[in-house]
Amino acid sequence: METHDAAAVSPKATKDDPTLWRVDDALWAELRPLLVVDKPRKKPGRPRLDDRPLFDGLIWIARSGGQWTSLPREFGAKSTVHDRFLEWVEHGCFAQAWARLLAAYDGEVGLDWQWQAADGCIVKAPLGKKGGPARRRRRGATPPTGASAAPSGTC
Helix, strand or coil: CCCCCCCCCCCCCCCCCCCCCCCCHHHHHHHHHHHCCCCCCCCCCCCCCCHHHHHHHHHHHHHHCCCHHHCCHHHCCHHHHHHHHHHHHHCCHHHHHHHHHHHHHHHHCCCCCCCCCCCCCCCCCCCHHHCCCCCCCCCCCCCCCCCCCCCCCCC
């Protein structure tokens, strides 16, 4: 197994630590087996694309906050990256990778499991059960009024 680059695994980030935009070779060697999904092909076509650039595309999405439509083409087609992301989520690949990385970090630096924090926000759904604001029905055209032959009650 390759050793991690010292700057990439430094326990304390400094201003000189590079931002992770692509997975390095050592980390990829650990993650690659966790991202393998064995599923039969449904139809013939192009061979399956390599996972690494697609994973780098997910890092780009997470780091930049960009939308799928703004994903640079160098990572693959946005639909392919999105499909692979959904596949990895469905098969629990990210949960396995997260557990492996936490264990590695705990072994090298140590995690303080005594201090935990959770954050969240619970608010009432603004639209209720209807799924949208109740629409008012447009009133039909005002019926025409005409002179009545009957005597008026006011005169």
